[in-house]
Amino acid sequence: MTTNRMGLEQTLSDDNLKDLSAFLMESYTGSLDTLRYAYAAEAISELLAWRSASVKPVASFILVDSEYHQLAEKYAESPDAIKLYSAPPLQAVTMPDGWKLVPVEPTENMVVEGFESEPDSFFSNSDEWEAYKAMSGCQQAAHKAKLCWAAMIAAAPSVTNEP
Structure with a gap:
C-alpha cells in the first residue's frame, strides 16, 4: 500500500x-x-x-510586494512559487438509517411546520388531544418538543432536491 x-x-x-x-x-x-x-x-x-x-499543479503563484501574481508558465518551476493543486472530488455522504442531513439554520418552512405541530383541540384528532390533556406539564413539554422536532425534520429540504 x-x-x-x-x-x-x-x-x-x-x-x-x-x-x-x-x-x-x-x-x-x-x-x-x-x-x-x-x-x-x-x-x-x-x-x-x-x-x-x-x-500536477494547476497554477503557480509568487509573493511580490505583498500581493500574489500568477507566474508565467516559464516561471512555474521557480523555487519561490507556491504550487496550487486540484482537489479530489467530494465523496458522497452515506447516512445511517434514521438520520437526515438538515440545514444548520432552519428554513422558514421548517420553523412554520415545527410551530404548527403543537397539539390543538381543533386540529388534532380527539384521541391524540385527550392523551395530550392527560399528560403532566413536563410530559406535555417533552411531547411538544418531539412533535416539533419530527415536523421540522420532515420539512427539511432534501440534499438531492434541485433548486
Missing part, C-alpha cells in the same frame, strides 16, 4: 494499475462475454488520469 501526495492510501500503485489494465485489454476478445474487461480497463485509465492530474 502506498500513500499519495494528499495523504490518501492507495492499495495499488500506478504501475500495478497499468499492468492490470494491459492484462484486461489482452483478455478482451471483442465478444460480449469479455466486454466487461474493456470497461474495467477504461475505468482504470480514468483513475490513472485523475491521479496524474492531481499531482
Whole structure:
C-alpha cells in the first residue's frame, strides 16, 4: 500500500494499475462475454488520469510586494512559487438509517411546520388531544418538543432536491 501526495492510501500503485489494465485489454476478445474487461480497463485509465492530474499543479503563484501574481508558465518551476493543486472530488455522504442531513439554520418552512405541530383541540384528532390533556406539564413539554422536532425534520429540504 502506498500513500499519495494528499495523504490518501492507495492499495495499488500506478504501475500495478497499468499492468492490470494491459492484462484486461489482452483478455478482451471483442465478444460480449469479455466486454466487461474493456470497461474495467477504461475505468482504470480514468483513475490513472485523475491521479496524474492531481499531482500536477494547476497554477503557480509568487509573493511580490505583498500581493500574489500568477507566474508565467516559464516561471512555474521557480523555487519561490507556491504550487496550487486540484482537489479530489467530494465523496458522497452515506447516512445511517434514521438520520437526515438538515440545514444548520432552519428554513422558514421548517420553523412554520415545527410551530404548527403543537397539539390543538381543533386540529388534532380527539384521541391524540385527550392523551395530550392527560399528560403532566413536563410530559406535555417533552411531547411538544418531539412533535416539533419530527415536523421540522420532515420539512427539511432534501440534499438531492434541485433548486
